[in-house]
Amino acid sequence: MDTKIIQELREFLTQEQIKTDVLLKDCTSFKTGGKAGLFLIPETEDELAGSLSLLKEKDIPYFILGKGSNLLVSDSGYAGAVIKLGEGLSQIQAEGTIIRAGAGASLAKVARVARQETLTGFEFAAGIPGTVGGAMVMNAGAYGGEMKDVVESVRLLLEDGSIREFTCEEMKFGYRTGILKEIKGVALETVFALQKGEGEAIDAKMQDFAARRREKQPLEYPSAGSTFKRPEGHFAGKLIGDAGLSGYAIGDAKVSEKHNGFVINTGNATAKDIRDLIFYVKEKVEKETGVVLEPEVIMVGEF
Template structure:
């Protein structure tokens, strides 16, 4: 991939500050870890996203799509791809009655707050989730009994060939931490949601209650990527890890959180290698003690 030639091509229709070469990914992940991406693009419109995909396809340049990096671990050597960051620059939202149409780069926490202001219920669970709407749809994000699939009516997506499609919710194959967006490598552009009108104070009390639980039970003061492992059927990853006496266990700058064993936190200049080695150690210990193979929820990308 000729990244310099590609950069020049993208600069024909994107602002210079939205086309970054050899950009350290630690600046773009909640873990604050990661080597450089060959190119990092921050599109502002559907048309820009479509043109980026068309160019990547024509030039046979590998690419991947990310939100604000809240569920991403980039390896220390970085990524030899075009990273397309759909976040702050692509976050418009429109609310009409109980219907919300929002662009994929909108933060879930912002979306939840906007719903609250309109006395709309259904997104209370999302108030403290740090990811973008697009990422939340891709993995059917959920917490405290709520899931994205319960509020979505349809999604506008871009496929690998650069074609735009509208997918109704019953065609999106949304399950536990998965969806057609993820399995077919679609790009979420816009999401239509239908919420329920409720008393403002009832919604606000629920949001406050859930945020209090997060604040007291999760290590929000340290860089992390949220829950590292998927929930094993009939069990909880955090409890299994804690029962292996791994709470506080550390490799380099990566540590099993002392507040919530399902989190790995960056306690001091952790490398991606530190985190990956800690993940492997946890998996080995849990497998040995409980015969359960923990599967990662965090996405690991980049050169080994």
């Protein structure tokens, strides 16, 4: 990356917040991905807004990285700037039945705070390995719950540099989607509205969901969770199994035998292996069953 842009970014960020040697395979749950052109770690809203406006002015593409748990990053990496929200944008505060969480905070940590405050409603999200910001994009959900049920409002940094609070309704949450799939905003902070609960019941629910994950999901291998969205009226895993693809592999990318809906990295799978497998599965399932699978995993960079 041009050293001039690094100099200019120093107006907003310290040297330690601007990295040029970050391998994205170390930042994604699939454990694939080449280098980021730039890797920026803003700690405040001003640092973030300043950096983004400079990148826009210079026509440098960027994307926001949460925990990388729903991403397939190309082996050639990402030529633009990857923005990772720092600790300053990951703070969590509880106030009565409200939890205010910075977009960089992990869902697991928010769930721990909810438990400490004996607040119920967030148990479903405790085992989703992403950040609050990623969950606002995806309307992350599990075991009958989704972000839509617990979000009161989200503060967004919009493309024009303004910051505005969006209500839950304005976030247009749907199945694994929301307004952040339509507009290029950055989630800064979410207000979650929970209810007063009972400690033991919250623990029991979280333990039950965690046990169900361990039993059903290949958590011992790198993956991005469910590879495909659930097609209406079907389960992706069942269709994939019915198409005879359980255990099917390309290189070290494999359709998990434990859960056919997960593509896993059994060793040194490249992003290309994984992508090829995803498209092979999609094609074969359509041919065998007539159902079109849509990847839930987001592909980043050139393939």
